[in-house]
Amino acid sequence: MAVVNGYKQSENEKKLNILNLPELEQQAKEIIPTGGFGYISGGSEDEWTLRANRKAFTHKQIVPRALSNIEKPVLDTTVFGFPLKTPVMMAPTAAQGLAHAKGEVDTAKGVAAVGGLMAQSTYSSTSISDTAAAGDGAPQFFQLYMSKDWTFNESLLDEAKKAGVKGIILTVDATVDGYREADIINNFQFPIPMPNLTQYSEGNGQGKGIAEIYASAAQKIGPKDVERIASYTDLPVIVKGIESPEDALYAIGAGAAGVYVSNHGGRQLNGGPASFDVLADVAKAVNGKVPVIFDSGVRRGSDVFKAIASGADLVAIGRPAIYGLALGGAQGVQSVFKHLDQELEIIMQLAGTKTIDDIKKTNLLGINY
Template identity: 80%
Template sequence: MVMTNGYEQNENEKTLDILNLTQLEEDAKKIIPTGGFGYIVSGSEDEWTLNANRKAFQHRQIVPKALSNIENPQTDTTVFGLDLKTPIMMAPAAAQGLAHAKGEVDTAKGVAKAGGLMAQSTYSSTSIADTAAGGDGAPQFFQLYMSKDWDFNKSLLDEAKQAGVKAIILTVDATVGGYREADIINHFQFPIPMANLIKFSEGDGEGKGISEIYASAAQKIGPDDVKRIIDYTDLPVIVKGIESPEDALYAIGAGAAGIYVSNHGGRQLNGGPASFDVLESVTKAVNHQVPVIFDSGVRRGSDVFKAIALGADLVAIGRPAIYGLALGGADGVYSVFEHLNNELKIVMQLAGTKTIEDIKHAELLHIQY
């Protein structure tokens, strides 16, 4: 263990024997300090939307295809011009130092080993450069929480370009922080400095609550901001936090190179729909103009399959990878990706799909339970 400002950070580095990703959460709860675990696991208000994210996958069923004459399904895919070994990517989750002393650096190592795509957050525990170095040349995206201070934004974007990121993810559903009761109950304040904030007027994040961190965030974000970031960086910009066809089309009209369907893992607008329940309407509106990323509530290979069948090109996970990080560092993250990939391959075989492209043409039944 490492003690940072009175907060215990473990240093586990080991491969995990995973039964399922739900059990992984229970195991991680035993070793992540209460305040940190509460921040990671919780949703907003009474967590209706967080819970709906899991239940929504029951609204679609996969049709088995037994006479498909296939074996050894393949999970490799090409998205945004990147050749990946898996359609599963790491979501841009903040403050991973709460789970492990090496934080995002170890996450990047584990994702790279799995052949996946890493997205790092503005509110990372480790710097843009260090996180990029952890991936050792594997593709990474940088997620921007846009600040009211454009000089702050430019500095982060400059660092991200210098680090070689392949795209910018602009999060648009977090102009204010969701009302997260676990943080209030635990009197949670960030004990681990946020590396990307240290040299700016916002401070380093240490000793602040989530509402204070979000206070510096831009409250007004529109299509012009998407275009501004594209013009400044000359990088593809993916807009994250889309849950309506209208917003998807606004983003594409502003030049977005990708749409990221997400409700922030149920951490923002409580009472909003599960991300899976709006995915199909968004992908139909996008109509293959740009790739679509999906996250929120993914815990099974069948979840990944269903999301791709409804039009997602990449499926992101956040909390499960962080639990793997807590329990096993880089190897723990790799174990999570491998477990989910193995589940996905089983589903692909039983559904008669050889490739990720085949999944996109798979049949799903629509039955409400």
């Protein structure tokens, strides 16, 4: 264990023997300090939407196809022009130093090792350049929490471009922080500095509560901000936090190169719909104009399959990868992605789908349980 400002960080570096991804949460809880674990695992208010994200995947079923005459499904796909070995990507998840001493650097290494796409957060525990370098040329996106200070936004975007990121994810569903009771109970403050916040928060984010961090974030975000970021960076802008067809169309109309369906893993608007329950309607409105990314509640290969069949081009995971990071560092992250890919391959075989494009043509059975 490493210790930073009294906070104990895992330094595990090992492959994981994974039975399933849900079991990793309890294992990680045993080694991540209470405040850090509460921040990572918690949702807002009574966590109704957090729970709904998992339950929503029972609302549709995969029909087995037995006479499909296929074998050895292929997970390769191309999205945003990037050839990828898996349709599963890393969601932009904040403060990964809470789980492991090497934080986002190890996550980037693990994701690159499986041929996936990495997204890093404004609130990362490592700098944009260090995280990008750890990917060793693998494609990465940078996720921007817009500040009220446009000069600061420019400084982050400049650093991201210099580091070679391939796209900007603009998060639009976090203009204020969700009411997260675990953080209140634990009196949680970030013990580890956030290098990207040097100009944003006194002490680099260290010693601040999440509400204090969000206080400097922009509360007013609209289509013109999408246009401004796209124009300033000349990079594709993916708008994250979309849960309605109307907002998807607003984003595309403003020049968004991608739509990211997410409810922030149940961490923002409690009582809102599960992301999976709105995915198909959003994807229908997008109608192939731009790629669709999806996250929130993904824990199984069948979840990935159902999301792609409902219109997602990429499916992102957050918490499971962070738990893998805590338990095994870069190799742990790699183990998580490999396990999810293994489950997905099994589902693809049993559903008679050889490729990711075949999944997209699959009709799910809509029966609620």
